[in-house]
Amino acid sequence: MVVLGADVHKRSHTFVAVDDRGRKAGEKTVPATTEGHLKALAWAKTNFGEDLLWGIEDCRNLSARLERDLLSAGQKVVRVAPKLMAHERAGARTQGKSDPIDALAVARAVLRHPDLPVAAHDEVSRELKLLVDRREDLVAQRTSTINRLLGRIHELDPTQILKKKALTRAKAQTAMAAWLATIDGLLAELATDELGDIIRLTLSINELEKRIGTAVRAVAPQLLALPGCAELTAAKIVGETAGITRFKNEAAFACHTGTAPIPVWSGNTAGRVRLSRAGNRQLNAALYRIALTQTRLADSPGQTYYRKRIDQDGKTKAEALRCLKRRLARVVYNRLHADEQSRHHTHQTAAA
Secondary structure (H helix, E strand, O other): OEEEEEEEOOOEEEEEEEOOOOOEEEEEEEEOOHHHHHHHHHHHHHHHOOOEEEEEEOOOHHHHHHHHHHHHOOOEEEEEOHHHHHHHHHOOOOOOOOHHHHHHHHHHHHHHOOOOOEOOOOHHHHHHHHHHHHHHHHHHHHHHHHHHHHHHHHHHOOOOOOOHHHHHOHHHHHHHHHHHOOOOOHHHHHHHHHHHHHHHHHHHHHHHHHHHHHHHHHHOHHHHOOOOOOHHHHHHHHHHHOOHHHOOOHHHHHHHHOOOOEEOOOHHHOOOEEOOOOOOHHHHHHHHHHHHHHHHOOOOHHHHHHHHHHHOOOOOHHHHHHHHHHHHHHHHHHHHHHHHHHHHHHHHHHHO
8 A cells, every 4th residue: 555645735735655664656736726636646647556655734725725635536545643643754864845845744744654543524514513603703893892892882981881792782782772773973883883793793693503503413413412512513523523424533533632641650650640731622622511511510410520529539520620621521422322323324314
């Protein structure tokens, strides 16, 4: 089998092929377009046969189109974290940095780490991720606009005291528009324009929330049944997971979410672990929200486990919460698998 490492950029992709011992066998640079990707595939098949494994540096938007084109062509693709490529390059005898050097480091990282996450062409998770990301962008724009508007309101009348969340509600927006209409001057005019932007953004955000809720209810009912997991959190998990079947087991999923503890013990400190800062931080934050909610739900399994870790095992609250997050990673993994199997069964029944 020949491994091809890819160093991806906005306008070009560089591929380096290595044999099973990591020796360089070829190099190719193509435009970052579908035509360029197919040209690289034809070059690889002509020179190295059909048994190919593609390792792509995981750069999200830069590598997404390349992944889709290769997967559509029936190729096997794995994702290489940038830090693995950097470690491989630092340990090599080659001096300097270039696209071929980086691509070679990616290919050798694939050989060194045979359990890398496999890329999957999952339209369900991709669509949810696009919707969730769009909503988060709009929320950030609305928050920024609200902050500016509150500054103008304070300048117009310091006695007007409003909370940020109040301006996301229609009643407060209507009252603010009526008050601004009674004031003359450029400052009030700009404040009125910004209030209009907030109203427009709020309508778009609400529409996206409805669309996300409808989509996630259709694809992840088991995940939504988990206490503390609302629709937006479930959509975030499905979108960032990008296909649960690409993980070989729940331990691999826990590593990906950054909830698997890292051992830091020696001698008399046997068993000591520390918090992991690696993994997908969006998934980690989603699990944190679920864990925090479960600790506040009376008589829930999450709260029972959390209290047990504190009362019986002597854990601090932060340590107990991290233990609960690791436990939830296992639960979420199993529920995502159940939803995936149910979805495939439904599709097979419909096809039959």
